[in-house]
Amino acid sequence: HCVGIIGAPFSKGQRRDGVQRGPDLIRAAGLVQKLKGQGCIVKDYGNLTFEDIPDDEPVGRVKMPRAVGRANELLAGAVHKVKSDGNTCVMLGGDHSLAIGSISGHAAWRNELSILWVDAHADINTPLTTPTGNIHGQPLSYLIHELHSKIPILPHFSWIQPCIAAKDIVYIGLRDVDPEEHYILQYLGIKTFSMTDVDRLGIAKVMEQTCEHMFSKVKKPIHLSFDIDALDPSVSPATGTPIAGGLTYREGIYITEHTCQTGLLSAVDMVEVNPKQGRTEDEIKSTVTAAVDLLLACFGRVREG
Numbered sequence: 001h002c003v004g005i006i007g008a009p010f011s012k013g014q015r016r017d018g019v020q021r022g023p024d025l026i027r028a029a030g031l032v033q034k035l036k037g038q039g040c041i042v043k044d045y046g047n048l049t050f051e052d053i054p055d056d057e058p059v060g061r062v063k064m065p066r067a068v069g070r071a072n073e074l075l076a077g078a079v080h081k082v083k084s085d086g087n088t089c090v091m092l093g094g095d096h097s098l099a100i101g102s103i104s105g106h107a108a109w110r111n112e113l114s115i116l117w118v119d120a121h122a123d124i125n126t127p128l129t130t131p132t133g134n135i136h137g138q139p140l141s142y143l144i145h146e147l148h149s150k151i152p153i154l155p156h157f158s159w160i161q162p163c164i165a166a167k168d169i170v171y172i173g174l175r176d177v178d179p180e181e182h183y184i185l186q187y188l189g190i191k192t193f194s195m196t197d198v199d200r201l202g203i204a205k206v207m208e209q210t211c212e213h214m215f216s217k218v219k220k221p222i223h224l225s226f227d228i229d230a231l232d233p234s235v236s237p238a239t240g241t242p243i244a245g246g247l248t249y250r251e252g253i254y255i256t257e258h259t260c261q262t263g264l265l266s267a268v269d270m271v272e273v274n275p276k277q278g279r280t281e282d283e284i285k286s287t288v289t290a291a292v293d294l295l296l297a298c299f300g301r302v303r304e305g
């Protein structure tokens with residue numbers, strides 16, 4: 001596996017300070033060395049530098065639009081470069097608004113992608129449905145063709161072009177979906193595996209059906225967007241929006257082991273690790289370790305040895 005790592009120390013898609021420290025914490029836990037240790041060729045492209053944007057007043061309900069728009073424009077270029085260099089892209093967040101740039105840059109390289117969104121949340125609120133205005137709850141709404149007519153003009157967002165079709169998205173881990181999001185998911189017929197489905201089917205069947213859905217027509221490169229809050233807070237408490245009843249560590253690893261085995265993983269986001277949301281060092285360590293182990297499984301680490 002050839003892996004290119006981008007750090008995106010960005011927090012303005014939500015309100016809690018600390019998530020910008022995710023990239024350096026994950027690196028400090030040995031991600032690069034461990035990937036090399038399992039035979040990967042790794043290039044660390046370093047951290048992006050996000051300029052400060054003063055007077056970033058809300059537009060409608062949407063908070064920090066200019067900062068989020070600019071950060072993602074920068075990220076999109078960086079992801080495109082990593083892909084053009086022939087690597088599988090690893091984007092370390094930072095909050096989940098960064099998926100706007102990560103998926104946009106990936107789609108600029110190859111416009112036919114399957115999106116696997118592992119998250120407690122749907123992150124598909126539009127600027128008009130968002131209950132909080134926080135863009136980390138909205139990224140997919142800017143990227144889906146079928147929602148384009150529902151997105152108002154926002155400053156520093158004009159560079160974004162919808163690049164994914166609703167049919168190309170699969171969710172795993174949903175357990176905190178806003179009513180408006182639920183309507184959008186049903187209206188667009190998006191494939192979802194909530195935690196109820198994980199309980200009913202078991203993770204092996206979920207992955208079997210996820211792959212069946214993704215490969216039903218043509219096999220496309222996979223963009224895995226992994227929000228660490230998909231895992232149960234007992235495993236990953238150091239995150240901004242923890243929700244009880246999440247994926248076990250083993251279920252998370254099964255998802256990334258299985259995704260690796262498809263041979264189609266083309267980019268992965270690992271987002272929402274926030275050390276300031278951990279009450280103890282152990283809570284931070286558990287969260288960061290889970291993030292690292294999930295990424296190692298994306299690139300060939302298997303539990304059988």
Ligand SMILES: N[C@](CCCC[B-](O)(O)O)(CCN1CCCCC1)C(=O)O
Nearest residue numbers: 096121123125131132134136137178241
């Ligand atoms: N759906 C929420 C949470 C988004 C989480 C973003 B992620 O997945 O990147 O962490 C709002 C959640 N909702 C707010 C009102 C009370 C119930 C929960 C939103 O703010 O849009």
Ligand SMILES: [Mn+2]
Nearest residue numbers: 120121227229
């Ligand atoms: Mn989430």
Ligand SMILES: [Mn+2]
Nearest residue numbers: 096119123227
């Ligand atoms: Mn998310």
Ligand SMILES: [Mn+2]
Nearest residue numbers: 136240241272
């Ligand atoms: Mn969050």
